[in-house]
Amino acid sequence: MHAMSKRPKYWNSAVKYLSKKDPVMKKLISQYKDKTLTTRKDIFYSLCKSIIGQQISVQAANSVFKKFEKACNGKINPKKINKLRPVKLKRCGLSRQKVKGIKELAIKFENKSFDPKKIKFMTDEEAIIYLSSLRQIGRWSAEMILLFTLNRPDIWPVQDIGLLRSISNNYKKKYFPPKKFIKFLRKKFTPYCSVATWYLWRSIDDEPIQY
Numbered sequence: 001m002h003a004m005s006k007r008p009k010y011w012n013s014a015v016k017y018l019s020k021k022d023p024v025m026k027k028l029i030s031q032y033k034d035k036t037l038t039t040r041k042d043i044f045y046s047l048c049k050s051i052i053g054q055q056i057s058v059q060a061a062n063s064v065f066k067k068f069e070k071a072c073n074g075k076i077n078p079k080k081i082n083k084l085r086p087v088k089l090k091r092c093g094l095s096r097q098k099v100k101g102i103k104e105l106a107i108k109f110e111n112k113s114f115d116p117k118k119i120k121f122m123t124d125e126e127a128i129i130y131l132s133s134l135r136q137i138g139r140w141s142a143e144m145i146l147l148f149t150l151n152r153p154d155i156w157p158v159q160d161i162g163l164l165r166s167i168s169n170n171y172k173k174k175y176f177p178p179k180k181f182i183k184f185l186r187k188k189f190t191p192y193c194s195v196a197t198w199y200l201w202r203s204i205d206d207e208p209i210q211y
Contacts, residue, residue, distance in 0.1 A: 006038065007036035007037060007038060008036075008037060008039070008151045008153065010153050010192070010195075011036050011037070011195065013192075014153065014192035014195040015029050015195065017192055018189060018192055018195060018196055018199075021188055021189070022188060022189070022196075024170050024171060025189075025196060025199060028170070028199040028200070028202065028203055029199060031202075031203075032199060032202045032203075035202070036198075037147075037148070037151065037194070037195070037198050039148060039149055039150070039151050040148075040149055041149065042149070043116045043119075043145065043149050043150070044076065044077060044078060044105070044106075044109055044116075045076045046145055046148065046149040047105055047131075047134065047137065047141075047145065048068070048076055048081075048102055048105065049065060050137065050141045050144060050145065051098055051101045051102055051105070051136045051137070051141075052064050052065050052068060052094065052098060052102075053065075054098070054136065054141070060093075063093070064092055064093040064094065067091075067092035067093060068089070068092045068094070070092075071084060071088055071089065071091075071092055072084070078105075078106040078107075078109040078110045079106075079110065081102060081103065081105075081106035082103075082106045082107065082110055086099050086103060089102060089103070097136065098136065100135060100136075101134075101135045101136030101137075102136075104134070104135045105134060105135070105136075108134070114133075114134060118130070119131075119150065124146060124152055124154065124155060127142070127146055127150075127152075128142040128143060128146065131145055131146075139159065140157060140159045140160060143155050143157040143159075143160075144157070147194050147197065147198075151194070152194060153191060153192055153193075153194050153195065154190055154191045154192065154193045154194060155193055155194045155197065156185075156186045156189070156190075156193035156194075156196075156197060157197065158182055158186075160197075162200075162201050162204060162205065163197055163200055163201065164176055164177060164182075165204055166200040166201060166203050166204045167181070167182065167185065167200065169203065169204065170200065170203060171185075
């Protein structure tokens with residue numbers, strides 16, 4: 001398994017800030033004291049995981065991912081995947097589109113036509129656009145990578161169903177919550193929208209997602 005690192009440096013400040021700003025956040029933060037966001041810091045691994053998980057249930061994704069990991073002999077890296085025949089990836093339960101996405105990802109990482117080191121110097125929005133240039137990676141997947149893998153502090157993934165459902169539950173709004181209200185929360189939680197998102201997810205699903 002990939003080692004998870006400790007929580008982000010900004011976590012304590014974020015928790016204090018959000019508790020002060022918002023009573024719902026204060027309640028959630030005291031409810032879920034034990035866990036925090038962690039990260040793998042391995043963007044290639046996370047992108048593969050993200051592509052594999054698309055349009056299928058979490059259980060199905062986990063089972064496909066296990067087979068995928070086995071096919072790579074536990075070494076999920078571009079070199080390894082560039083050596084694998086597409087049919088071997090297909091046998092893990094991957095669709096043709098996903099095989100293409102993962103193969104192309106591996107090539108781009110190896111020939112440096114996609115360079116994750118550049119992301120460090122980008123704003124969140126630039127990074128989302130850069131990540132979305134990859135096949136099979138849309139805006140939502142890019143935001144998950146920025147939040148989970150790179151631990152950017154201020155990601156607010158407004159297409160995420162879990163986040164929207166949790167806003168409805170916690171703030172007694174209809175589903176879908178009004179756009180204006182989502183914008184209002186974003187303003188309130190900036191610069192720590194990622195942390196707010198994480199706590200809102202916790203409130204509907206106690207098992208932290210990990211990409």
